[in-house]
Amino acid sequence: MPPSFRSLALSLLCVAWPLAAQVTVIKAGKLVDTERGSVATNQIIIVRDGKIDAVGPSLAIPAGAKVIDLSAMTVLPGLIDSHTHEADGVLPDDNGDPRAVLFHTSSEVVLAAIPSVKATLMAGFTTVRDVGTYRALNDIALRDAIARGIIPGPRMYVAGAYITITGGAGAMTGVSPDVQLPWDMHFGEANSPDEVRQKVRLLVAQGVNVIKVLSSGAVLTHGSNTKSQEFTPAELSAAVDEAKNFGLKVAAHAHSAEGIKNAVRAGVASIEHGTYMDDEAIRLMKEHGTFYSATLDVHDCITAKPDQPRDFLEHNKGIAEIHYAAFKKAVQSGVKIAFSTDVPVCPYKDAAKEFGYMVKYGMTPMQAIQAATMGGAELIGVLDKVGSIRKGKFADFIATAGDPTQDVTLLEHVQFVMKDGKVFKSPNATADTTN
Numbered sequence: 001m002p003p004s005f006r007s008l009a010l011s012l013l014c015v016a017w018p019l020a021a022q023v024t025v026i027k028a029g030k031l032v033d034t035e036r037g038s039v040a041t042n043q044i045i046i047v048r049d050g051k052i053d054a055v056g057p058s059l060a061i062p063a064g065a066k067v068i069d070l071s072a073m074t075v076l077p078g079l080i081d082s083h084t085h086e087a088d089g090v091l092p093d094d095n096g097d098p099r100a101v102l103f104h105t106s107s108e109v110v111l112a113a114i115p116s117v118k119a120t121l122m123a124g125f126t127t128v129r130d131v132g133t134y135r136a137l138n139d140i141a142l143r144d145a146i147a148r149g150i151i152p153g154p155r156m157y158v159a160g161a162y163i164t165i166t167g168g169a170g171a172m173t174g175v176s177p178d179v180q181l182p183w184d185m186h187f188g189e190a191n192s193p194d195e196v197r198q199k200v201r202l203l204v205a206q207g208v209n210v211i212k213v214l215s216s217g218a219v220l221t222h223g224s225n226t227k228s229q230e231f232t233p234a235e236l237s238a239a240v241d242e243a244k245n246f247g248l249k250v251a252a253h254a255h256s257a258e259g260i261k262n263a264v265r266a267g268v269a270s271i272e273h274g275t276y277m278d279d280e281a282i283r284l285m286k287e288h289g290t291f292y293s294a295t296l297d298v299h300d301c302i303t304a305k306p307d308q309p310r311d312f313l314e315h316n317k318g319i320a321e322i323h324y325a326a327f328k329k330a331v332q333s334g335v336k337i338a339f340s341t342d343v344p345v346c347p348y349k350d351a352a353k354e355f356g357y358m359v360k361y362g363m364t365p366m367q368a369i370q371a372a373t374m375g376g377a378e379l380i381g382v383l384d385k386v387g388s389i390r391k392g393k394f395a396d397f398i399a400t401a402g403d404p405t406q407d408v409t410l411l412e413h414v415q416f417v418m419k420d421g422k423v424f425k426s427p428n429a430t431a432d433t434t435n
Contacts, residue, residue: 023048023065024395024421028075030403031055034373034388037366039405045075047395050421055389068423070399070416076369077389078126078396078419079411080376081351083251083272083293083340086120086130086156087139089113090344095307098220099174101134106184110138117146117153119348122425124414126396127155127376127386131251131272132212134172136161136187140207152424155394157380159251160208161188163199163239167223168230169214169253174222193238196231200242210380211243211250213268216259219302219315220345226255226275226315229262236266249381251293257281264290270338270379275319277326282333291379293340294327296357301346324361331362338379339372352411355404365408395421 024047031043044059045052061067089112094100101109120128130139143156161184162170172185188203190196200211215231217224231239240250244267252263255275263271264284270291274281277292285292299320302308331337339358341351358368377387385394399416417425 022421023053023062025061025065025067026075026397026418027067027069027071028073028399029071030074031389032074032076032366032369032405034077034370035390037370039074039403042071043075045389045395045397047418047421050395052389052391052393052395054391068426073399073401073416073427074403074405074410075389075397075399075416076404077373077387078394078398078417079124079352079372080127080129080339080380080386081120081125081154081341081343081372082129082270082291082338082376082379083295084120084128084130084343084351085133086117086128086153086343086348087113087133087135087142087158088344089116090348095309096220096302096305096312096345097174097309098134098172099222101185102172102175106135106138109135110141113138113142114151116344116348117142117151117156120343120351121152121154121417121419122414123349123351124398124411124417125154125351126394126398126417126419127380127382128157129210129251129376129380130156130158131210131253132159132162132170134162134185136184137206138184155386155419157209157382159210159212160203160206161199162212162214163188163190163196163203164214165189165230166191169216169218169221169224170212171221173224190235193234196235196238197242200239200246200248204246204248209248211239211248213239213250213252213263215252215254215263216256218253218255219298219319220312222309222311224315226319229256229259231262233262233266236263236268240267249379260285264288272340273323273342274326274330275323277330279329282330282335285330285335286333289336291336291338291375292327292330293338293379294323294330294358295340295342295345295354296324296327296361297354298342298345299323324357327358328362331367336375336378337363337367337371338375339368350412352414355408355411359408365405368408369404369411394419401427
């Protein structure tokens with residue numbers, strides 16, 4: 001056969017015989033339905049090319065499918081953490097002081113994040129919203145490396161940098177005034193509505209997924225005051241309006257009551273921390289459908305670090321119970337909640353300990369699980385992709401040895417993790433077989 005005909009024949013063969021889809025079947029003893037808030041038993045999940053193809057109690061297992069037997073376990077959707085700082089990583093000399101990044105290049109910082117994102121994934125978090133980094137744009141590089149399969153980690157939706165006032169909660173403070181910071185440590189600095197718009201546009205051009213602004217002072221910022229207001233209502237409105245032009249949502253760091261209310265009135269999608277939330281703030285959040293990303297576990301983690309900067313310990317003193325009470329009232333009032341941790345204030349591997357705080361201060365285990373699945377997916381804007389086990393969504397699953405809807409602390413010991421149909425963690429008892 002002449003070479004030209006041979007090439008044509010091979011081309012036709014490729015068209016006529018496409019590669020077979022990769023099929024995996026999961027047998028779930030229990031399956032948490034986060035949409036209905038219920039638990040089903042003896043379910044079959046069929047995964048095809050990284051997405052959920054079918055879910056049900058008596059589905060036929062396709063010939064040649066890889067079968068993963070989790071019939072002795074409880075299967076849930078992959079968890080979503082809506083407030084992380086994955087791109088900051090954990091540096092060798094890190095004692096919780098942001099100034100540690102001054103001793104390292106941007107490359108060193110993002111490389112230090114590689115084990116951090118792996119720890120997050122192994123803890124069962126397959127999706128995160130990463131809300132700022134002191135080394136601007138590192139989170140974009142990290143997100144893209146994970147998406148390309150270069151390193152293992154959760155699916156990331158990133159902010160690129162903090163948008164903050166000069167000397168504000170997202171600024172690199174506590175250094176001598178004659179120190180000239182590199183561009184990436186003040187990339188998001190803005191001091192007027194027009195400057196805020198410019199920063200949003202710069203971040204959009206770099207491909208961010210969410211905008212992060214800081215509406216009050218912070219616990220973990222030198223020279224800051226958590227009860228202060230930082231951005232003005234006009235500046236916050238400019239951020240929301242400009243982000244909306246590009247189809248993006250805005251997350252607002254806010255501890256003070258006025259900082260919270262200014263941000264909610266401006267139309268932000270979520271309030272981060274919300275320590276001094278008052279009744280009016282709760283009412284406004286309910287009216288606007290604003291999510292609450294509370295990060296309750298951070299207070300104990302701050303006090304647990306003996307070498308923590310002294311002023312951070314002072315900022316944190318006495319506010320934990322205020323924060324917990326605000327969270328409890330928000331839950332009782334029906335404010336939307338998204339599971340959030342603020343890692344690495346607490347270790348990446350311990351992110352699921354936040355569930356215990358959420359239940360202790362007002363939520364049921366199922367509500368806390370829904371906050372870490374449906375809630376996070378709705379907040380990020382990816383409810384069509386993640387958050388529940390439904391046909392067409394990404395094949396992101398975790399499994400525990402017991403039922404976390406009865407004992408939420410079981411989520412601190414996730415034994416199985418699948419993301420995009422690929423198994424990253426599996427118990428020794430799991431049987432992978434071919435039908």
